[in-house]
Amino acid sequence: DGGITQSPKYLFRKEGQNVTLSCEQNLNHDAMYWYRQDPGQGLRLIYYSQIVNDFQKGDIAEGYSVSREKKESFPLTVTSAQKNPTAFYLCASSSGQGPWNKFGQGTRLTVV
């Protein structure tokens, strides 16, 4: 079955460290997205990419970076510049044929 794999499921980071969240999809989807979820605020878009080697900032891109070197992969780096990184991060992908978003299981990042 095709799907989206996010790893790890739980991640702990010390303050001042960068950390990279993995997102891989085998759905042959062109577009991929990163969302952040905080309690009571729904999901907010961090970055998105519609094709390989191209990506755009979402609503809350500050303190994050991404790359899209392969169609299947869209890793998210949470840098030390992100002031409140503790959150639940969800990766999604969609086909260029229509607004269909498939989500991964998420990574819960905690800064200790």
Place this chain on the structure above:
Amino acid sequence: AQKVTQAQTEISVVEKEDVTLDCVYETRDTTYYLFWYKQPPSGELVFLIRRNSFDEQNEISGRYSWNFQKSTSSFNFTITASQVVDSAVYFCALSGGYGNKLVFGAGTILRVKS
């Protein structure tokens, strides 16, 4: 700018009760899509329905039904005869234009008690 409002932060019902989750949206796009997702405790978002702006027909899927009204910019979700397994966070979302980015509401926590 696009916006989705889910005014109900949390709803508690007793099993077998019907429950309606409200969703109001704002957009200037003439073509847009509305979604409902369910988020169980595991965290993964489960797709429930997608509706485009040109299709105002209500939809029923088992115990689930959706009422889309463009005149009031609402896309409400009703669960009939609720069950404990329906307990989750439910998100309404909006997508319009190029890119398929989703704008989410804050979510409604549904607690169904036995």
